Amino acid sequence: xxxxxxxxxxxxxxxxxxxxxxxxxxxxxxxFTPTAAGGRTQTSVTVLGAQKxxxxxxxxxxxxxxxxxxxxxxxxKVEFIHYIMIFNRDNDLEMNDFFNPTIDIAPVxxxxxxxxxxxxxxxxxxWDRGQAGxxxxx
Numbered sequence: 001x002x003x004x005x006x007x008x009x010x011x012x013x014x015x016x017x018x019x020x021x022x023x024x025x026x027x028x029x030x031x032f033t034p035t036a037a038g039g040r041t042q043t044s045v046t047v048l049g050a051q052k053x054x055x056x057x058x059x060x061x062x063x064x065x066x067x068x069x070x071x072x073x074x075x076x077k078v079e080f081i082h083y084i085m086i087f088n089r090d091n092d093l094e095m096n097d098f099f100n101p102t103i104d105i106a107p108v109x110x111x112x113x114x115x116x117x118x119x120x121x122x123x124x125x126x127w128d129r130g131q132a133g134x135x136x137x138x
Contacts, residue, residue, distance in 0.1 A: 010128035011089070017054060017129075018086055024050040026104040027097040027119075050106065051093070054086040058133065081121060081133035083112075089126055095119055098137075112136075 027048045032040040058081045087093065097119045099105070101112040113136065121133030 007128075014086070014088060014129035018052055018088065021054055022052045023055060023109065024106040025053050025099050026050045027093055027099050028104070029094060029097050048092055048097070051087065051091045053091070055083050055112070055134070056086075058082060058084050082136045083117070083134040085119070085132045085134050087130040087132065089128075089130055091130060093119060093122070093130075093132060095122060113138075 029046040029048060030042045031044045031046055033043045035041050099117055100115065101109070101117065102114045105112070116137040117134050118137055119132050120135045123131040125131070
């Protein structure tokens, strides 16, 4: 018999949790270009392939919040999180990626209102599962 590592077990648990209520989401990644004034402007958008996520409301704190989360390796600044998105460690997502549930989610669900959802936070704790905070922008 082959050895089953703790990491493989953590991946299996995360997969089972995500599969319990999975959504296929196509993320859009903004591409920024520096401006002459020293700022940046969004010049285009890269569309990523559909990836599997589990989304649920973040009900613990729905107020404006600035704090450091000591539960992970590294300090994570948390601001305005309306939803939590759980993903596998090999998913491709970054801060400022966004999606619109009316066109970017399969299967179609009424859990999320129509509008723009932006990733505002990605947990530094990525050894067993990924966790991102999503802000509903309307």
